[in-house]
Amino acid sequence: MQSLITIKHYIIQNFYSLIFTLLVVVLLSVYLLVYIFSHTPRKPHEDELQCSVYDNKSHNIKSKRLKHVLNGSTETDDDASIELSVVVPSYNETGRILVMLQEAIDYLNENFKNKFEIIIVDDGSKDKTAEYCLELSKKFQDKLTNEETGENLLRVVKLVKNRGKGGAVKHGLLHIRGKYGLFADADGASNFKDVSKLLNKIKSEQEKRKRNNGESHSNPDTGIIAIGSRAHMVNTDAVVKRSFIRNFLMYGLHTLVYIFGIRSIKDTQCGFKLFDRKAIQQVLPYLRTERWIFDVEILILALRKKIVVFEIPISWHEVGGSKVDLARDSINMAIDLVVIRLAYLLGIYKDNVEC
Ligand SMILES: Nc1nc2c(ncn2[C@@H]2O[C@H](COP(=O)(O)OP(=O)(O)OP(=O)(O)O)[C@@H](O)[C@H]2O)c(=O)[nH]1
Ligand SMILES: [Mg+2]
Numbered sequence: 001m002q003s004l005i006t007i008k009h010y011i012i013q014n015f016y017s018l019i020f021t022l023l024v025v026v027l028l029s030v031y032l033l034v035y036i037f038s039h040t041p042r043k044p045h046e047d048e049l050q051c052s053v054y055d056n057k058s059h060n061i062k063s064k065r066l067k068h069v070l071n072g073s074t075e076t077d078d079d080a081s082i083e084l085s086v087v088v089p090s091y092n093e094t095g096r097i098l099v100m101l102q103e104a105i106d107y108l109n110e111n112f113k114n115k116f117e118i119i120i121v122d123d124g125s126k127d128k129t130a131e132y133c134l135e136l137s138k139k140f141q142d143k144l145t146n147e148e149t150g151e152n153l154l155r156v157v158k159l160v161k162n163r164g165k166g167g168a169v170k171h172g173l174l175h176i177r178g179k180y181g182l183f184a185d186a187d188g189a190s191n192f193k194d195v196s197k198l199l200n201k202i203k204s205e206q207e208k209r210k211r212n213n214g215e216s217h218s219n220p221d222t223g224i225i226a227i228g229s230r231a232h233m234v235n236t237d238a239v240v241k242r243s244f245i246r247n248f249l250m251y252g253l254h255t256l257v258y259i260f261g262i263r264s265i266k267d268t269q270c271g272f273k274l275f276d277r278k279a280i281q282q283v284l285p286y287l288r289t290e291r292w293i294f295d296v297e298i299l300i301l302a303l304r305k306k307i308v309v310f311e312i313p314i315s316w317h318e319v320g321g322s323k324v325d326l327a328r329d330s331i332n333m334a335i336d337l338v339v340i341r342l343a344y345l346l347g348i349y350k351d352n353v354e355c
Contacts, residue, residue: 079177087172100188124162166294185271198226218308223279228272
């Protein structure tokens with residue numbers, strides 16, 4: 001009885017120091033946990049800094065050195081003519097990419113003749129996606145040839161080891177030659193023509209800034225991003241007819257994204273996003289996440305850097321053969337999401353340190 005009273009007295013007397021110690025322990029453990037789960041992307045392998053291009057004249061595959069977007073501007077060199085670069089992250093896509101590429105090539109040939117490039121980033125596929133795409137670039141060379149230079153406008157970059165969709169998108173966008181960079185999924189779920197909606201939105205914002213008459217409220221020194229959105233489709237068949245478990249996990253993810261910071265954007269995950277060159281230079285070098293939830297980190301970085309982000313409704317349809325493993329990837333996405341938010345909060349991820 002006496003010893004119980006002594007313990008009670010001890011607790012009352014040391015209440016504040018106990019709470020303080022507890023807080024320090026909790027904070028240190030959170031920091032340690034976030035640090036352990038945080039991610040540093042691997043540096044590109046030497047071979048990944050080259051791309052393969054089908055040479056229309058010699059009929060051979062040639063290798064070309066890629067140029068980083070932070071080295072030199074498009075205004076001053078041979079690449080200045082390229083308006084739009086399309087990056088397609090591709091992992092084991094021999095079964096799906098043909099439909100997407102045909103649609104993209106037709107649209108680009110009609111609307112951006114001689115002024116586009118397609119960069120396929122083969123993310124360490126096991127089904128020879130890279131070789132298959134090079135065959136397609138030969139097959140469609142009539143629509144893919146730059147009439148001024150004779151160059152085939154489809155490039156293939158092969159990652160020696162799988163990085164995840166975020167890693168593939170980052171690598172592709174960091175090596176575009178165009179004034180604008182789009183990334184689009186290989187499954188063709190989005191309607192490619194919708195790129196004009198995104199591009200027009202960015203261009204009209206640029207115009208507003210140029211007129212400088214107060215119409216644009218965004219910072220003229222920052223880039224502009226326009227992202228495709230399926231938020232208007234939540235009650236349509238495309239979403240309603242998905243399996244219960246898919247929709248359950250989708251709503252779960254939306255809730256987590258809402259709690260952990262991106263409230264102004266309804267659909268963060270759509271695989272159809274367009275950036276002007278400045279936005280790519282300001283965001284992509286700092287992107288850490290290589291797995292599925294990288295889209296959210298891109299948007300967090302954009303918000304931190306006060307980059308204007310437009311969310312534009314686009315057409316979208318479900319395509320079979322998804323590479324997402326519902327159980328495993330949902331858990332990883334939830335962990336990565338919490339880690340991203342806390343890592344920026346704790347200074348483990350920094351938006352001014354390239355990685
Ligand atoms: N699974 C997977 N896909 C990758 C990877 N790297 C790039 N991708 C590409 O990421 C894109 C999206 O893949 P999908 O399987 O359609 O996934 P999703 O569109 O996010 O999800 P769904 O709504 O199920 O279609 C495709 O172009 C893939 O080829 C990777 O490491 N794993
Ligand atoms: Mg898909």
